[in-house]
Amino acid sequence: MVRPDRLPRAVQRTLGRQVTLSQPSEAGAATLSPPVPRLSVESLWMTFANNRVLRDVAIDVRPGEIHGLIGQNGSGKSTLAKVLTGLYTPDPGASVAVDGVPLQLPVRPDESRARGVAVVHQSLGLVDSESVLENMRVGRLTGSRFLHRIDWRRERQAATDVFERLGRSVPLDAKVGTLREEERATVAIARALQDAHAGTGLIIFDESTRALGRRSLEHFFQILDEIVATGTAVLLITHRLEEIVDAADRVTVLRDGRVVESGREVVGLNEADLTALMLGRNLDDLDRRELPVIAADAVPVRVEGLTGLGVTDVSLEVAPGEVLGLTGLVGSGYEDIPYLLSGVTPATAGSVTLPSGTVALKGLSPATAIEAGISLVPEGREFSGLAMNLSAAENATFPETSRSKRALLPIRRGPESDRVAEWMNRLDVRPRAPKALVKTFSGGNQQKILLAKWLATAPMLFILHEPTQAVDVGARHTLVAAIRAAARDGRAIIVAGSDENELALLCDRILVFGDGVVRQELTGDLSPDSIVEAIYTNGSRSRLRQPKL
Numbered sequence: 001m002v003r004p005d006r007l008p009r010a011v012q013r014t015l016g017r018q019v020t021l022s023q024p025s026e027a028g029a030a031t032l033s034p035p036v037p038r039l040s041v042e043s044l045w046m047t048f049a050n051n052r053v054l055r056d057v058a059i060d061v062r063p064g065e066i067h068g069l070i071g072q073n074g075s076g077k078s079t080l081a082k083v084l085t086g087l088y089t090p091d092p093g094a095s096v097a098v099d100g101v102p103l104q105l106p107v108r109p110d111e112s113r114a115r116g117v118a119v120v121h122q123s124l125g126l127v128d129s130e131s132v133l134e135n136m137r138v139g140r141l142t143g144s145r146f147l148h149r150i151d152w153r154r155e156r157q158a159a160t161d162v163f164e165r166l167g168r169s170v171p172l173d174a175k176v177g178t179l180r181e182e183e184r185a186t187v188a189i190a191r192a193l194q195d196a197h198a199g200t201g202l203i204i205f206d207e208s209t210r211a212l213g214r215r216s217l218e219h220f221f222q223i224l225d226e227i228v229a230t231g232t233a234v235l236l237i238t239h240r241l242e243e244i245v246d247a248a249d250r251v252t253v254l255r256d257g258r259v260v261e262s263g264r265e266v267v268g269l270n271e272a273d274l275t276a277l278m279l280g281r282n283l284d285d286l287d288r289r290e291l292p293v294i295a296a297d298a299v300p301v302r303v304e305g306l307t308g309l310g311v312t313d314v315s316l317e318v319a320p321g322e323v324l325g326l327t328g329l330v331g332s333g334y335e336d337i338p339y340l341l342s343g344v345t346p347a348t349a350g351s352v353t354l355p356s357g358t359v360a361l362k363g364l365s366p367a368t369a370i371e372a373g374i375s376l377v378p379e380g381r382e383f384s385g386l387a388m389n390l391s392a393a394e395n396a397t398f399p400e401t402s403r404s405k406r407a408l409l410p411i412r413r414g415p416e417s418d419r420v421a422e423w424m425n426r427l428d429v430r431p432r433a434p435k436a437l438v439k440t441f442s443g444g445n446q447q448k449i450l451l452a453k454w455l456a457t458a459p460m461l462f463i464l465h466e467p468t469q470a471v472d473v474g475a476r477h478t479l480v481a482a483i484r485a486a487a488r489d490g491r492a493i494i495v496a497g498s499d500e501n502e503l504a505l506l507c508d509r510i511l512v513f514g515d516g517v518v519r520q521e522l523t524g525d526l527s528p529d530s531i532v533e534a535i536y537t538n539g540s541r542s543r544l545r546q547p548k549l
């Protein structure tokens with residue numbers, strides 16, 4: 001029998017409504033039977049062809065809690081979310097119940113939604129060619145009773161209300177494909193919020209926070225707090241372990257498809273503890289960022305007078321061997337620079353000078369940029385970085401085989417696949433299956449393939465946008481080491497990012513943007529706190545969720 005004051009804070013919050021009080025005991029204290037879980041999964045196995053991905057998984061998520069689900073890339077987290085929403089059919093014998101009511105398996109998406117299960121999948125599940133409003137309201141449109149027409153005024157209001165609750169404004173008529181990654185994430189999160197049933201069911205967030213900047217993240221957790229206060233539960237899948245430590249009540253850990261830690265109370269755990277639970281070992285400290293190795297006679301890559309969407313007259317230098325960070329608030333311009341420098345977004349003025357010569361940025365095409373030695377690893381791998389229906393090998397060698405001069409030569413498959421195998425090894429891509437289609441790899445492993453694809457081009461100027469988004473803590477080590485090794489090999493590297501932890505690990509120097517221009521240069525001690533402070537001018541990182549007792 002559990003005493004009420006010993007219950008986790010999430011259950012305490014929902015006492016009275018969720019917990020059945022039985023007859024007073026002799027001591028006069030109320031006794032409790034545990035609340036019916038919002039979600040209860042048992043004996044869940046999942047096999048793709050011969051690949052067993054989930055093994056006897058069980059999880060229960062209690063009313064009013066934020067339940068973290070963590071595990072290395074490929075450990076099965078997204079697969080579990082997809083089984084729960086009917087995208088995948090589990091092996092026979094599993095049971096899934098929401099609020100005590102068993103769901104038929106495979107789960108029918110409409111039934112799961114009717115039972116109050118809302119989800120934001122890792123790929124966000126948005127239709128790029130449709131507007132924000134259509135994406136928000138698809139499948140939820142209501143007709144006017146008399147005219148049998150969709151009442152768009154009401155639909156707009158419903159969508160606006162949810163964005164207001166999120167503290168964000170996203171243009172309702174914009175095509176989703178034109179939005180930045182943070183706005184796309186906001187649309188997907190808003191859509192799930194409008195589906196949630198206050199006081200019942202649960203919302204699953206699968207890596208939904210990966211594109212959110214710090215302020216949006218803090219706001220996101222305030223909203224989660226409001227949601228769980230009603231008794232609705234949240235299953236939070238994330239690689240940002242800070243989110244688990246700060247905000248989750250309990251955590252379940254998957255390793256190679258098995259639950260190795262089930263519903264562990266988070267109080268008292270730190271990020272190192274969670275890392276050890278995930279990996280089954282402690283992670284060696286990432287070597288303190290060594291000083292950049294810049295040859296005395298190294299000629300820096302020089303960008304001059306760059307002007308275009310989001311930035312005005314920006315000049316900067318980055319030396320071979322150096323990693324330069326670019327950051328700022330969303331919309332400050334730093335996130336436009338990768339695309340302007342690589343010809344993806346047209347610049348109106350400016351030039352970049354590389355050892356091979358000066359290239360005008362106005363009219364630069366992506367092919368000319370690659371030819372000149374400029375490579376870009378874009379954000380949002382599903383949309384701009386990888387061809388999901390090609391194999392890992394085809395993706396990884398595409399930039400090489402598509403270079404105009406080489407395109408005239410026959411493609412030599414032997415050396416090509418050796419090089420791919422080598423890169424997959426170096427970046428620890430799992431499974432080591434060059435011929436498998438990219439869409440069958442887990443999110444973090446797709447990120448590694450994307451990096452391998454561009455590292456293989458040995459660029460002079462290597463530009464990365466949010467390179468470690470959605471990778472696990474171990475993979476982040478691998479990617480950071482690979483990027484720093486590319487710098488040691490003499491590449492000039494620019495990393496545009498909003499994650500202060502990533503920037504602190506990777507960069508030798510950081511430029512902070514505001515209103516399309518460089519506002520501040522950070523050198524020396526690049527701690528995450530100093531970076532956040534510079535971005536928000538005297539801002540600081542507050543806890544994502546205040547502990548409640």
Ligand SMILES: Nc1ncnc2c1ncn2[C@@H]1O[C@H](COP(=O)(O)OP(=O)(O)OP(=O)(O)O)[C@@H](O)[C@H]1O
Nearest residue numbers: 048053073074075076077078079440441442443444
């Ligand atoms: N459609 C599919 N066909 C074949 N294998 C798949 C498919 N979807 C996932 N897998 C495999 O299932 C395993 C688990 O993948 P899953 O996406 O669930 O991992 P994850 O824990 O969410 O990883 P990440 O943190 O990288 O997103 C991986 O080995 C992946 O390659």
